[in-house]
Amino acid sequence: MAYALRFVCLLALCLAVSAKVYFEEKFDDTWQSRWVVSDWKKSEGAAGEWKHTAGKYHKDPEDKGIQTYPDARFFAISSKIEDFDNKDKDLILQFQVKHEQDLDCGGGYIKLLEGEVDQSHFGGDIPYSIMFGPDICGYSTKRVHAIITHEAKNMLIKKNVECETDTLSHVYTFILSPNNTYKILIDNVEKSGGDIFAEWDFLKPRQIPDKSVKKPEDWVEDEYMNDPEDNKPDGWDDIPAEIVDPEAKKPEDWNDEDDGEWEAPLIPNPDYKGEWKPKRIKNPAYKGKWKPPMIDNPEYVEKPEAYRLPILRYVGIEIWQVKAGTIFDNILVTDDAEYARKFAEDTWGAMKAEEKKMHDEAEKSKEAEDKEDDAGDDDADADDEDAEAEAAEDAADAEDEEEGKAEAADHDEL
Numbered sequence: 001m002a003y004a005l006r007f008v009c010l011l012a013l014c015l016a017v018s019a020k021v022y023f024e025e026k027f028d029d030t031w032q033s034r035w036v037v038s039d040w041k042k043s044e045g046a047a048g049e050w051k052h053t054a055g056k057y058h059k060d061p062e063d064k065g066i067q068t069y070p071d072a073r074f075f076a077i078s079s080k081i082e083d084f085d086n087k088d089k090d091l092i093l094q095f096q097v098k099h100e101q102d103l104d105c106g107g108g109y110i111k112l113l114e115g116e117v118d119q120s121h122f123g124g125d126i127p128y129s130i131m132f133g134p135d136i137c138g139y140s141t142k143r144v145h146a147i148i149t150h151e152a153k154n155m156l157i158k159k160n161v162e163c164e165t166d167t168l169s170h171v172y173t174f175i176l177s178p179n180n181t182y183k184i185l186i187d188n189v190e191k192s193g194g195d196i197f198a199e200w201d202f203l204k205p206r207q208i209p210d211k212s213v214k215k216p217e218d219w220v221e222d223e224y225m226n227d228p229e230d231n232k233p234d235g236w237d238d239i240p241a242e243i244v245d246p247e248a249k250k251p252e253d254w255n256d257e258d259d260g261e262w263e264a265p266l267i268p269n270p271d272y273k274g275e276w277k278p279k280r281i282k283n284p285a286y287k288g289k290w291k292p293p294m295i296d297n298p299e300y301v302e303k304p305e306a307y308r309l310p311i312l313r314y315v316g317i318e319i320w321q322v323k324a325g326t327i328f329d330n331i332l333v334t335d336d337a338e339y340a341r342k343f344a345e346d347t348w349g350a351m352k353a354e355e356k357k358m359h360d361e362a363e364k365s366k367e368a369e370d371k372e373d374d375a376g377d378d379d380a381d382a383d384d385e386d387a388e389a390e391a392a393e394d395a396a397d398a399e400d401e402e403e404g405k406a407e408a409a410d411h412d413e414l
Helices: 002-018 337-413
Strands: 021-025 035-037 049-053 065-069 073-084 091-099 105-107 110-114 130-137 141-150 153-156 169-176 181-186 189-195 207-209 224-226 242-244 266-268 280-282 294-296 312-321 326-334
Touching: 021 312, 049 073, 065 073, 091 110, 091 130, 091 337, 110 326, 130 169, 141 169, 141 181, 169 326, 169 337, 312 326, 326 337
Parallel strands: none
Antiparallel strands: 021 073, 021 326, 035 073, 049 065, 065 326, 073 312, 091 169, 091 326, 105 130, 105 312, 110 130, 110 312, 130 141, 141 153, 169 181, 181 189, 207 294, 224 280, 242 266
């Protein structure tokens, strides 16, 4: 028993030693020493800026992230990470994001980049290895982007993984594993996972159509045919589409000299059956839609290391937002999924209840203010109506007074 316990402890220690954190950012007061704000789009007057803030809703006002501002801007910022070769390792990218502004159109994703990057010019034209996070635009786009670059091609996950759309903080986690599987988690709950080959086009098809084989000339693809024994009935074409309306009468005031010769209007013929077409029957010669035979694709290559990326050296945020106000926080790059899970619980998990409480109280306060404003508007409308009624009454009294004076004057004359 003691030996087994020592073995378990030793195994846990080995796993702890082997796990590594390549980047961890909580955005304390020294964050600017690690991050470079890009000049991308600055010359066009379209570059956004970053605020260091906890936002409107939080547990601790000193627990800050970085927030996009102002509206309708491009935002680009990056930081160096420790070189990460994910061969034989899990790759975990995780971050916390809050669309405090109730995002209507824009991204909230993060990129991992390889190679050498001029961070002062980091932007949308810089190649990346991973792009991951929520993307929202109108009613049609509310999904998690998970893009992997392979052989210079940016491949978006095929599955539609829905993102969170409220104004609270959420944690997004992407895990890419050496067995060529993936997981997407939101708030430490798995939302999607499985074989990367099923969701991204890493591989060319195993088989392809044999273009050297042509369709036989006698191949019949028409499933139905005209019934050769079905003949057009006699007199079918003699039935007109329209006939003279038998109930129409010449108007009594019709003048043939002035109006021309009267003709009864035409109406649809109830006996008319349209153009005759023979009955359709199953074609006995039908062979189905012709397809060329499949052959092995000479370009197909197995990729046991499809998961492996170039050595990662930077993490970056590069987004466009119509309405700014998104806050990024607690960014993590590691090879330890358990460390990432605990990191999320210790950061987001420790503040989410207080953040929601503060958010809900603000919403209730706003609703109460809106009701007061509505009541004030109703009172103002009522006051206006009373004032109008009082003015009308005064006008009537004045009119009566003038009429009284006029009657008195007439009486004096008499």
